[in-house]
Amino acid sequence: MGAAEFLFLLAGLKWTLFLVAIAFAGGTVAGLGVALARTSGIGVLQRTTAGYIALFQGTPLLMQLFVVYYGLALIGLKLDAWAAVAVGFTLHASAFLGEIWRGSIEAVPWGQIEAARALNLRYATRMRHVILPQALRISMPATIGFLVQLLKGTSLAAIVGFTELARAGSIVSNQIFQPLLVFAIVGALYFALCWPLSILGSRMERRLAAATR
Amino acid sequence: MNYKLDFQPVIDGLPQLLGGCLGTLGLAAGGMVLAVVIGIGGVVLRESPVPALRWAVIGFVELIRNTPFLVQIYFIFFALPLAGLRLDPTPTAILALGINGGAYAIEIIRGGVQAIGKGQIEAGLALALHRLQVFRLIVLKPALRAIYPSLVSQFILLTLTTSVASAVSAYELTSVAQRIESDSFRSFEIYGTITLLYFVMSWLLMRLFGVIQSHYLSYPVK
Numbered sequence: 518m519g520a521a522e523f524l525f526l527l528a529g530l531k532w533t534l535f536l537v538a539i540a541f542a543g544g545t546v547a548g549l550g551v552a553l554a555r556t557s558g559i560g561v562l563q564r565t566t567a568g569y570i571a572l573f574q575g576t577p578l579l580m581q582l583f584v585v586y587y588g589l590a591l592i593g594l595k596l597d598a599w600a601a602v603a604v605g606f607t608l609h610a611s612a613f614l615g616e617i618w619r620g621s622i623e624a625v626p627w628g629q630i631e632a633a634r635a636l637n638l639r640y641a642t643r644m645r646h647v648i649l650p651q652a653l654r655i656s657m658p659a660t661i662g663f664l665v666q667l668l669k670g671t672s673l674a675a676i677v678g679f680t681e682l683a684r685a686g687s688i689v690s691n692q693i694f695q696p697l698l699v700f701a702i703v704g705a706l707y708f709a710l711c712w713p714l715s716i717l718g719s720r721m722e723r724r725l726a727a728a729t730r
Numbered sequence: 731m732n733y734k735l736d737f738q739p740v741i742d743g744l745p746q747l748l749g750g751c752l753g754t755l756g757l758a759a760g761g762m763v764l765a766v767v768i769g770i771g772g773v774v775l776r777e778s779p780v781p782a783l784r785w786a787v788i789g790f791v792e793l794i795r796n797t798p799f800l801v802q803i804y805f806i807f808f809a810l811p812l813a814g815l816r817l818d819p820t821p822t823a824i825l826a827l828g829i830n831g832g833a834y835a836i837e838i839i840r841g842g843v844q845a846i847g848k849g850q851i852e853a854g855l856a857l858a859l860h861r862l863q864v865f866r867l868i869v870l871k872p873a874l875r876a877i878y879p880s881l882v883s884q885f886i887l888l889t890l891t892t893s894v895a896s897a898v899s900a901y902e903l904t905s906v907a908q909r910i911e912s913d914s915f916r917s918f919e920i921y922g923t924i925t926l927l928y929f930v931m932s933w934l935l936m937r938l939f940g941v942i943q944s945h946y947l948s949y950p951v952k
Contacts, residue, residue: 575886575932577893579904580925587918591733665796672798676897683800696808704797704805711796 518698522689526699529685530706536671536681539603541664544610551615553644556622566615573612579673581609586677602674606667613663621656622648658725661718665711672707682706739914740923743906750906751927757823757902758889758935764828765888766881769835773843774865776836787836794833799894802826807898823895823902831888838884842877843869875947882939886932893928903927 551569554562573581585605589596596604625648633643675684686703690696740747776787794802803826810817810825817825846869854864896904907924911917 572929575890575929576925577890577904577928579893579896580921580928583921584918584925587921591918669796669798672800673894675800676894683798686801687804690804690808697805697812700801700805700808704793704801707797707801708793712792715792715796 518689518693518695518702522693522699523702525689526682526685526702526706529680529682532680533668533671533682534710536603536606536674536679537664537668540606540610540667540671543603543607544614544667547607547611548614548618551611552618552622555615555619570612570616573609574616578609578670579676581605582673582677598677598679602677602679606671606674609670610663610667613666614660617659617663618652618656620659621652624655625651655725658718658722661714661721665714665718668711668714669707735919736916737919737923739910739916740919743910743914743920746906746910747903747924747927750901750903750924751931753820753900753906754889754892754902754904754928755931757820757827757892757895757900758885760824761827761831761888761892762885764824765831765835765884768828768832769839772832772836773839776840777843791833791836794830795837799826799830799891800897802830803895803898819895819898819900820902822898823892823900827888827892827895830891831884834884835881838877838880839873841880842873845876846873878939878943878947882936882943885939886935889932889935890928 551566555566555570557563582602582605585608586598586601589601589604629647629651630643633647638647671681672683674681675687678684680688682703686699690699693699772787772790775783778784803823806826806829807819807822810822850868851864854868855861859867892900892902893904895902896908899905903924907920911920914920
């Protein structure tokens with residue numbers, strides 16, 4: 518494998534990172550909405566978002582990408598593979614982050630909400646200044662865990678035909694006929710991204726466990 | 731937009747799709763069994779007094795958990811023939827699913843084993859039980875109760891992951907759907923339908939594991 522092939526892999530890596538960034542950013546905004554709707558106490562909203570979450574948790578990510586990819590074309594949105602995949606991952610992330618943050622919001626002690634209410638804080642103020650900051654701290658290990666999942670998940674964009682790291686690997690492997698070497702390098706690149714995050718996540722988890730004991 | 735949904739190819743392909751469902755469940759079942767075997771073996775090695783073995787297991791778990799399944803299955807797919815092992819895509823996929831699930835199972839099972847009080851294990855040893863007897867009688871069943879929910883969600887995840895095995899053209903639902911799609915070009919109808927089929931399968935599995943739990947793992951009611 519020469520320098521040109523390795524640079525091609527790195528170009529794929531760049532798209533992987535880009536995809537993760539978009540999905541995580543979009544998923545954060547939409548996921549917060551899902552989490553708030555899920556904990557809103559309004560029946561219709563709670564049931565709808567519960568169904569939304571169950572749908573994404575009960576079907577393969579690959580199918581979600583396929584359905585979004587072809588579904589967008591169906592409703593007349595002519596998006597290129599890149600945009601369609603980004604939308605797919607964003608929806609996926611919003612469901613999973615929404616569920617993680619629902620758990621974290623509910624894990625904030627009830628007394629906090631009562632106290633905020635007793636101080637006559639409105640819903641928005643209560644959430645922004647009392648509940649969400651505490652929920653954020655609780656959610657960090659799981660959120661980082663999901664970020665790792667998402668990073669690995671972006672490899673499935675390769676099957677839909679988007680050239681990110683995994684697909685760049687397939688292409689190079691077909692060119693130089695050294696699949697083991699190529700996929701070992703691709704695996705090592707993913708590992709180099711995911712492992713530090715995993716370590717950070719488990720360190721946060723230990724610290725949180727020690728703080729709440 | 732003037733696209734008309736046409737489910738005829740899906741209806742015509744229903745027998746193949748249901749066959750694909752069985753293929754998926756077969757892959758999942760094989761993967762689960764292998765994952766548990768690797769999980770238990772891994773925990774035994776992980777708790778062994780030999781540092782090299784412990785580190786090998788830690789390295790394996792970290793490596794598998796921090797790389798995508800797609801890359802793993804490609805690697806195994808190409809590595810097996812070089813190791814002199816000619817396997818069809820379907821057994822290869824089961825192997826990959828088992829190895830992937832096994833790494834997660836090691837962590838889950840280890841958590842359960844650690845939840846068993848050290849005093850209970852010491853009591854077992856003091857009663858002159860062999861290490862293996864202690865493991866089987868004192869550690870296993872209570873640990874199984876503790877880890878069952880996490881293990882089940884890992885199994886569901888494994889079942890959903892089988893769709894990635896279509897990348898090496900193993901026999902399962904996604905690859906069956908891809909064949910029908912390439913004949914009919916009714917992509918949305920077909921993938922929408924099988925997404926629903928996956929949803930039903932994961933729901934049924936969840937129910938099945940719930941029944942198993944209430945029969946074998948719940949505490950006896952007085």
